[in-house]
Amino acid sequence: MSTHTLITGGAGFIGTNMAHRLLQDGERVVVLDDLSRPGVSRNVRWLVRTHPRRLRIEVADVRDRTALRTALTGAARVFHLAAQVAVTTSLVDPVHDFASNLDGTIGVLEELRRLADPPPLLFTSTNKVYGGLDDVLLERRGERYEPADLALRDSGVGEGRPLQFCSPYGCSKGGADQYVLDYARSFGLRTAVFRMSCIYGPHQCGTEDQGWVAHFLVQAMRGRPITLYGDGRQVRDLLFVEDLLRAMRAATTGSHDLYGQAFNMGGGPLNALSLLELLDLIEDLEGRRPRVNVGRWRVGDQRWYVSDTSRFGALTGWAPRVGVVEGTARLHAWLRQDRTPAPAVVS
Numbered sequence: 001m002s003t004h005t006l007i008t009g010g011a012g013f014i015g016t017n018m019a020h021r022l023l024q025d026g027e028r029v030v031v032l033d034d035l036s037r038p039g040v041s042r043n044v045r046w047l048v049r050t051h052p053r054r055l056r057i058e059v060a061d062v063r064d065r066t067a068l069r070t071a072l073t074g075a076a077r078v079f080h081l082a083a084q085v086a087v088t089t090s091l092v093d094p095v096h097d098f099a100s101n102l103d104g105t106i107g108v109l110e111e112l113r114r115l116a117d118p119p120p121l122l123f124t125s126t127n128k129v130y131g132g133l134d135d136v137l138l139e140r141r142g143e144r145y146e147p148a149d150l151a152l153r154d155s156g157v158g159e160g161r162p163l164q165f166c167s168p169y170g171c172s173k174g175g176a177d178q179y180v181l182d183y184a185r186s187f188g189l190r191t192a193v194f195r196m197s198c199i200y201g202p203h204q205c206g207t208e209d210q211g212w213v214a215h216f217l218v219q220a221m222r223g224r225p226i227t228l229y230g231d232g233r234q235v236r237d238l239l240f241v242e243d244l245l246r247a248m249r250a251a252t253t254g255s256h257d258l259y260g261q262a263f264n265m266g267g268g269p270l271n272a273l274s275l276l277e278l279l280d281l282i283e284d285l286e287g288r289r290p291r292v293n294v295g296r297w298r299v300g301d302q303r304w305y306v307s308d309t310s311r312f313g314a315l316t317g318w319a320p321r322v323g324v325v326e327g328t329a330r331l332h333a334w335l336r337q338d339r340t341p342a343p344a345v346v347s
Helices: 013-024 040-050 065-072 087-092 094-113 150-155 167-187 212-221 241-253 275-286 310-316 324-336
Strands: 004-008 029-033 055-059 075-080 121-126 138-141 144-147 191-196 198-200 226-229 235-240 261-265 272-274 292-295
Touching (some): 004 013, 029 065, 040 055, 075 241, 094 121, 094 167, 121 241, 144 235, 167 261, 198 241, 198 324, 212 275, 226 275, 235 324, 272 275
Parallel strands (some): 004 075, 029 055
Antiparallel strands (some): 138 144
């Protein structure tokens, strides 16, 4: 029986890029996705058109244990990306958020546990497991917030930071995060967790609630206003999707020392950007300043978060290669081509 990589939520932005890269390399891929998120059906059509062979699409909810069991048969590794992805949506319907993120993940882990030789699994968690970082003293420096603590400013948030789930989304992803780690400890599964910061790149269906870099670019390109919730000085570290793909593959093909561990994953201090600073980049790309509306601060919105990825880098040799200026320009160019060309190829 030929083996394949299973990508749950594989019709989304990250999953589409991962499937494309693996298929380019001659691997077989199974995408399991219920296609419920706006825009992902277009990703599937592009994948099928670009890769008519070695790709199988299973249209099903990740909680469908029969479909999941079928998709896992012959899987050599699993990228578990299927999720409800927005804090705002979790506040409107926390029960659905729980079912998608926590119950869905438990189902994946249980189906792995019943296999005689379970494949490795990487779960994409979130930086929201650390809460609002309200204890971090911040300073306003120009168009951004930065920690007063110079060491924290230079390194970012490490995995030793205490967990403090905030918002239903933070709770559901954080709970799933902990189950994934515990199934390694309790049952010997080869699992690892990425606590992700802001990922951006081609095939991202950016919205106001999630995928804000793509959303800002699309709004600006269409001449529509961008709403800043808060003062726009919130800082995140951005990671271009091709750099994430390299890290994901390293996590599932490298040393067993990675299993049972969580790693913060983002662009790090060198790729940190505030919302206002992204508007500056967009102005350079578009030749005009985007129109801006201002809204109230939102629940669970961290004023500053930057990942310390040094532990993962020390274990694997990984480091980001694409800076925010280059990455934003590449996403802008892709969006200008109506989001139809292939995503960037990982070297």
